[in-house]
Amino acid sequence: MNPDIVKERQNATFNVEKLTNILDGSPEKTRRRREIESMVLNDPDFQEQDPNFLSRSERYDQAVRKSAQMILKLREFGISDPDEIYYYKNCVHPDRPEPLDLHLGMFLPTLLNQATPEQMDRFFTPAWNLQIIGTYAQTEMGHGWWRCSQRASCSATTPTVLPALTSEDWRPQATFDPATQEFVLNSPTISSIKWWPGGLGKTSNHAIVLAQLHTQGNCHGLHAFIVPIRDMDTHVPLPGIVVGDIGPKFGFSEVDNGFLKLENVRIPLDNMLMKYAKVEPDGTYVKPPSAKLTYGTMVFIRSMIVGQSALALAKSCTIAIRYSAVRHQSELKPGEPEPQILNFQTQQHKLFPVLATAYAFTFVGQYMKQTYNRISGDIHEGDYSGLPELHALSAGLKAFTTWAANGAIEVCRMSCGGHGYSRSSALPDIYVEFTPTCTYEGENTVMMLQTARYLLKSYSQARGGQQLQGSVSYLSRLQPQPVSAGVPPLNIQDLASLVQVYQLRAANLVELAATSIQQELQLRHSQEDAWNSSAIDLVRASDAGLLSVPQALQVSAHIKELLIQLRPNAVALVDAFDLNDKKLNSVLGRYDGNVYEHLFEWARHSPLNASEVPPALTIIVIIKHNQLIGSFFPRSTSLSTST
Ligand SMILES: CCCCCCCCCCCCCCCCCCC/C=C/C(=O)SCCNC(=O)CCNC(=O)[C@H](O)C(C)(C)COP(=O)(O)OP(=O)(O)OC[C@H]1O[C@@H](n2cnc3c(N)ncnc32)[C@H](O)[C@@H]1OP(=O)(O)O
Numbered sequence: 001m002n003p004d005i006v007k008e009r010q011n012a013t014f015n016v017e018k019l020t021n022i023l024d025g026s027p028e029k030t031r032r033r034r035e036i037e038s039m040v041l042n043d044p045d046f047q048e049q050d051p052n053f054l055s056r057s058e059r060y061d062q063a064v065r066k067s068a069q070m071i072l073k074l075r076e077f078g079i080s081d082p083d084e085i086y087y088y089k090n091c092v093h094p095d096r097p098e099p100l101d102l103h104l105g106m107f108l109p110t111l112l113n114q115a116t117p118e119q120m121d122r123f124f125t126p127a128w129n130l131q132i133i134g135t136y137a138q139t140e141m142g143h144g145w146w147r148c149s150q151r152a153s154c155s156a157t158t159p160t161v162l163p164a165l166t167s168e169d170w171r172p173q174a175t176f177d178p179a180t181q182e183f184v185l186n187s188p189t190i191s192s193i194k195w196w197p198g199g200l201g202k203t204s205n206h207a208i209v210l211a212q213l214h215t216q217g218n219c220h221g222l223h224a225f226i227v228p229i230r231d232m233d234t235h236v237p238l239p240g241i242v243v244g245d246i247g248p249k250f251g252f253s254e255v256d257n258g259f260l261k262l263e264n265v266r267i268p269l270d271n272m273l274m275k276y277a278k279v280e281p282d283g284t285y286v287k288p289p290s291a292k293l294t295y296g297t298m299v300f301i302r303s304m305i306v307g308q309s310a311l312a313l314a315k316s317c318t319i320a321i322r323y324s325a326v327r328h329q330s331e332l333k334p335g336e337p338e339p340q341i342l343n344f345q346t347q348q349h350k351l352f353p354v355l356a357t358a359y360a361f362t363f364v365g366q367y368m369k370q371t372y373n374r375i376s377g378d379i380h381e382g383d384y385s386g387l388p389e390l391h392a393l394s395a396g397l398k399a400f401t402t403w404a405a406n407g408a409i410e411v412c413r414m415s416c417g418g419h420g421y422s423r424s425s426a427l428p429d430i431y432v433e434f435t436p437t438c439t440y441e442g443e444n445t446v447m448m449l450q451t452a453r454y455l456l457k458s459y460s461q462a463r464g465g466q467q468l469q470g471s472v473s474y475l476s477r478l479q480p481q482p483v484s485a486g487v488p489p490l491n492i493q494d495l496a497s498l499v500q501v502y503q504l505r506a507a508n509l510v511e512l513a514a515t516s517i518q519q520e521l522q523l524r525h526s527q528e529d530a531w532n533s534s535a536i537d538l539v540r541a542s543d544a545g546l547l548s549v550p551q552a553l554q555v556s557a558h559i560k561e562l563l564i565q566l567r568p569n570a571v572a573l574v575d576a577f578d579l580n581d582k583k584l585n586s587v588l589g590r591y592d593g594n595v596y597e598h599l600f601e602w603a604r605h606s607p608l609n610a611s612e613v614p615p616a617l618t619i620i621v622i623i624k625h626n627q628l629i630g631s632f633f634p635r636s637t638s639l640s641t642s643t
């Protein structure tokens with residue numbers, strides 16, 4: 001054990017185990033989490049080659065092998081609780097998305113939320129047993145999301161055939177054919193090819209495809225269909241299915257994100273997910289109780305991503321803080337030993353806010369999950385009243401937490417200097433695997449605008465005298481103040497006072513956005529143009545701080561004081577996240593702090609070190625010996641060598 005890190009732990013002023021229990025929810029939950037962890041980390045079937053030294057195809061193959069083992073073991077150990085599956089999976093594939101993510105995270109939950117009992121028997125049971133492997137295909141090459149009501153090509157009441165359509169307006173279509181009781185699915189244009197779904201490229205044999213439903217000559221907008229894409233025995237693509245991998249990406253190397261072109265693919269009537277919307281055998285369309293229920297799986301994953309932001313931050317600051325405790329640089333005072341870099345105020349100012357955010361997001365993630373479970377329980381009982389708030393909260397928190405975490409991971413990486421750039425630190429991988437959360441499940445700006453839409457509606461209800469409940473109740477309580485009213489009183493030591501200032505700022509920003517829309521409406525006369533011209537204010541309204549210059553200075557001074565208070569407990573606070581070394585997989589973030597010897601050891605495994613003279617270098621050796629000069633270069637430009 002590195003002596004610096006030992007001293008850090010001796011100096012801590014609280015019981016780390018108790019804090020771990022609080023983070024987990026209870027001592028029993030900590031015990032069970034560790035039990036699952038050791039099932040995976042001590043299981044030789046999950047041993048792997050360091051993916052840093054593998055090609056993409058090798059990484060995919062290794063991940064598929066581990067995922068298959070995972071499903072067998074989950075069955076063997078009878079693990080079926082979604083939280084436990086999620087935890088087990090995260091130990092099997094630490095930090096890395098894997099080929100079955102979409103199957104577990106979106107295909108199964110979409111069936112649970114939108115399938116009829118008959119469809120549950122036909123699809124969910126075999127999918128649970130991994131006979132059916134599914135993905136969720138919404139995004140297309142030309143569109144990440146649709147606004148059906150604004151498009152001439154589709155609205156719940158418009159006839160299918162409309163004049164003045166360009167081919168680019170067309171999206172994947174599912175047209176009901178009453179003669180055969182089938183839907184005929186087509187991707188009419190290049191831009192309508194499904195693009196991005198995880199596990200689609202090679203792994204899945206089924207996809208939930210989001211397509212426009214056409215029946216009896218009318219288009220009814222986006223609906224979900226279960227489409228078999230590969231033969232269940234041979235895994236060969238079925239007729240009419242053009243499917244494959246979209247190629248290498250920034251990260252996600254283990255995942256076969258794919259493309260899917262549908263060419264007159266026929267599926268039975270009862271392959272449309274019909275828990276809510278329905279098509280009768282004669283083609284009659286039955287509306288769902290709420291059209292928004294189609295988007296339910298996205299709300300589920302967005303809620304989950306809030307917790308993933310916390311985990312990514314916990315990992316990043318564990319690595320950066322432990323490393324900063326054992327790394328020494330630059331004499332502070334001449335003649336004295338070099339200090340731990342964690343003693344530099346600037347280093348603390350980089351890392352301690354990340355640490356605080358990791359804690360805050362952990363609790364926000366738990367709150368989001370509880371809210372999701374509560375409101376989705378109501379929805380299952382037929383009460384849809386909480387859906388708008390759940391959508392606004394999950395969309396806004398997904399965007400806010402992922403943006404914040406994305407920036408903070410990079411702060412942690414840079415705070416580790418050069419070694420942070422090495423993949424041995426794990427920080428580059430954490431970044432590339434985390435950063436697409438800002439894009440997928442709804443691009444963050446688009447999500448902020450969804451939240452703003454809810455805030456503005458709530459604002460106008462509050463101005464109309466309604467007493468609002470829940471997360472927007474502050475809009476009823478607080479009267480937005482004009483700038484001339486000055487800044488509110490603030491006690492920076494008092495949490496309630498800080499919350500009140502945040503709420504006031506939020507109310508002011510919502511009012512600012514609403515005023516902007518009103519002004520723009522007078523200028524532009526169209527609600528949509530006014531909305532777009534106020535979009536910057538709207539995004540700000542979803543991301544609410546209202547301080548005077550002296551108050552801001554007071555906050556700065558208080559932050560410096562807090563850095564000093566936090567310093568003795570920094571290592572213990574990251575230890576409390578209880579991230580096992582094998583899960584963390586970082587040379588810099590090792591629990592024992594023995595960084596340098598393991599860094600050297602890790603580098604020696606680089607494939608480039610497999611031979612002292614890599615084969616490609618023989619050409620240089622030959623050139624050096626001047627044997628090729630005559631044939632490679634004209635005499636006049638021949639290299640001068642000393643040999
Ligand atoms: C269960 C058993 C299983 C157990 C196993 C569990 C083990 C767990 C293991 C898990 C492993 C998990 C790993 C997960 C990894 C995940 C990887 C993710 C990969 C990525 C996938 C994707 O990206 S899928 C594609 C996602 N795409 C999007 O998100 C598109 C974003 N766009 C939108 O959301 C759009 O806004 C829209 C298309 C939804 C709507 O656009 P439109 O313009 O038509 O709408 P409006 O703005 O006009 O709004 C209309 C109206 O609807 C309301 N609304 C919009 N969205 C929602 C919603 N989601 N919910 C509710 N309401 C919504 C909006 O507020 C408007 O309401 P008004 O009342 O009219 O104001």
Ligand SMILES: Cc1cc2nc3c(=O)[nH]c(=O)nc-3n(C[C@H](O)[C@H](O)[C@H](O)COP(=O)(O)OP(=O)(O)OC[C@H]3O[C@@H](n4cnc5c(N)ncnc54)[C@H](O)[C@@H]3O)c2cc1C
Nearest residue numbers: 136137138139143144196197198436439440441442443445
């Ligand atoms: C790693 C990864 C995995 C994915 N997995 C899946 C999957 O499994 N299944 C699936 O269906 N999809 C998947 N996706 C696709 C993902 O859901 C989309 O990329 C995402 O929804 C964003 O859509 P887009 O790419 O069309 O971006 P665009 O909407 O084209 O966004 C581009 C820019 O335009 C801006 N913009 C767009 N609309 C507006 C607006 N109304 N107002 C203001 N600005 C706007 C955005 O803010 C952004 O800056 C995945 C993507 C990635 C990166």
